[in-house]
Amino acid sequence: MKKPSRSRAAKPANAAANAAHPFQCLGVTALEDEIYRTLLRREGVPQAELAARLGTTSRALVEPLRALVDKGMVTLSPDRAPRYFAIPPDMAVEALIANSQRNEEARQRKARAAAVRLAATAAPRGRGRVADERLVEILSAEATAQMFVLMHRTSKVEMLSLTRPPMLITNINEPDHLLFECLDRGVSCRALIDSDLLNMPGWLDHMRDNTARGEECRVAASLPFKLIVADRKLAIIPLDLERPDGPVLLVRSSSLLEALCEVFELLWRNATPFPLGNAEPAGNGRRTSASLLSLLTSGLNDKAIEVELGMSHRTLARRIRELMKELGATTRCQLGWLAAQRSNRPRSG
Numbered sequence: 001m002k003k004p005s006r007s008r009a010a011k012p013a014n015a016a017a018n019a020a021h022p023f024q025c026l027g028v029t030a031l032e033d034e035i036y037r038t039l040l041r042r043e044g045v046p047q048a049e050l051a052a053r054l055g056t057t058s059r060a061l062v063e064p065l066r067a068l069v070d071k072g073m074v075t076l077s078p079d080r081a082p083r084y085f086a087i088p089p090d091m092a093v094e095a096l097i098a099n100s101q102r103n104e105e106a107r108q109r110k111a112r113a114a115a116v117r118l119a120a121t122a123a124p125r126g127r128g129r130v131a132d133e134r135l136v137e138i139l140s141a142e143a144t145a146q147m148f149v150l151m152h153r154t155s156k157v158e159m160l161s162l163t164r165p166p167m168l169i170t171n172i173n174e175p176d177h178l179l180f181e182c183l184d185r186g187v188s189c190r191a192l193i194d195s196d197l198l199n200m201p202g203w204l205d206h207m208r209d210n211t212a213r214g215e216e217c218r219v220a221a222s223l224p225f226k227l228i229v230a231d232r233k234l235a236i237i238p239l240d241l242e243r244p245d246g247p248v249l250l251v252r253s254s255s256l257l258e259a260l261c262e263v264f265e266l267l268w269r270n271a272t273p274f275p276l277g278n279a280e281p282a283g284n285g286r287r288t289s290a291s292l293l294s295l296l297t298s299g300l301n302d303k304a305i306e307v308e309l310g311m312s313h314r315t316l317a318r319r320i321r322e323l324m325k326e327l328g329a330t331t332r333c334q335l336g337w338l339a340a341q342r343s344n345r346p347r348s349g
Helices: 008-013 030-041 047-054 058-070 089-122 141-154 177-184 195-199 203-213 255-269 285-298 302-309 313-327 332-343
Strands: 074-076 083-086 136-139 158-163 188-194 216-220 227-230 234-238 248-252
Touching (some): 141 227, 158 255, 188 203, 188 255, 203 216, 227 255, 234 255
Antiparallel strands (some): 136 248, 227 234
């Protein structure tokens, strides 16, 4: 018995035809992709011929052809029976990206307008505040992860952070993409780092990468807690540092949040700026001394300082003796105190 033939018009509905294609992520359907590929192989095809090649009807191609023209992937001739031409792939993808960006911007505008309308309907009469007046909230681990991403992606002005052990980062060598997105948008990012982290493998390189991208880092001898603040409107604070999945406090705009920001600024003023860039040439004594003083007050051990400045153990010992003589210190402890006094002199910013 002869098997019935299968129409090509049904092909896009099959699982194989619906497999991912290059432009699927930009809103191109499987049928539109098949039409575009056909036109790439044969230019100036009328709609009737195109339908015959695809094994379907001209009526079935009306909407997908219109969509391809609107998306900038296909053009048509002014003939009474138009002939269709495929735009070269490199130009087509740029048109698709531009169209996708316009659509996304339109969706964002609608979403923001909807949020304004929702806030207006939720505000009690005679008052300018939203009915939900919760200033603090306990977040689950899942909600904390979502809030962490949201704070980074919606911040417009400033991100502040206190970072101390224990750390939950599984791979310190991975770039901090959320931070880089903030910096690329022009958000000011300041990070206070607990000095204990500087002796952990990979942390110096991690901080060097972040500062090279524009983050401002300082090092504190000891930080009391972890904190992230976005635009001084939202903050999250882990309440149990020993429990990675423990409760996290969300703080909204309030006197408590203002106090947390003041604590950050106090710690920031008394912290040591993290040295930018690579170690200076050994011949540049003044700059090398400044870097060495900064590293000493940051709490790094001698081995870490040797690696950071590219010095041998003997050279480091000699430079420390010279600094002790220069500052009038008789012990390493006194040198650290005098170096901290020097680094904390009033400076701009």
